Amino acid sequence: MHDHSNIKEHMTVIGADGVHVGTVDHVEGERIKLTKDDSPATEDGQGAKHHYLPAGLVAGIEGNTVRLSATAQNAVDMFEEA
Known part of the structure; x- marks a missing residue:
């Protein structure tokens, strides 16, 4: 298991293929909360959400x-959504 205490706000998250996934908002327990900035608007036209x-x-x-x-x-x- 990786030490998640080194994951800080505003860090870039990339996949194993080097493609951008998102930006860290913060860590909540065993989940990384990503900022809304990289989240597209939903189909019903509502704003972006944290993932x-x-x-x-x-x-x-x-x-x-x-x-x-x-x-x-x-x-x-x-x-996952909140």
Whole structure:
């Protein structure tokens, strides 16, 4: 298991394929909360929402970047909403 205490606000989150997934808002327990900035508006026209990723997907931290063990698309498929 990775030490999640090193994950800080505003870090960039990328998939194993190097594709941008989001930006860290903060860590809540075993989930990483992403900012709304990278979230598209919903189909009903409402604004963007926070999404969460399981912190267990973290493969490593490189500088200001959190690299996941899953590809960006797989990570997006695992998004959870509050």
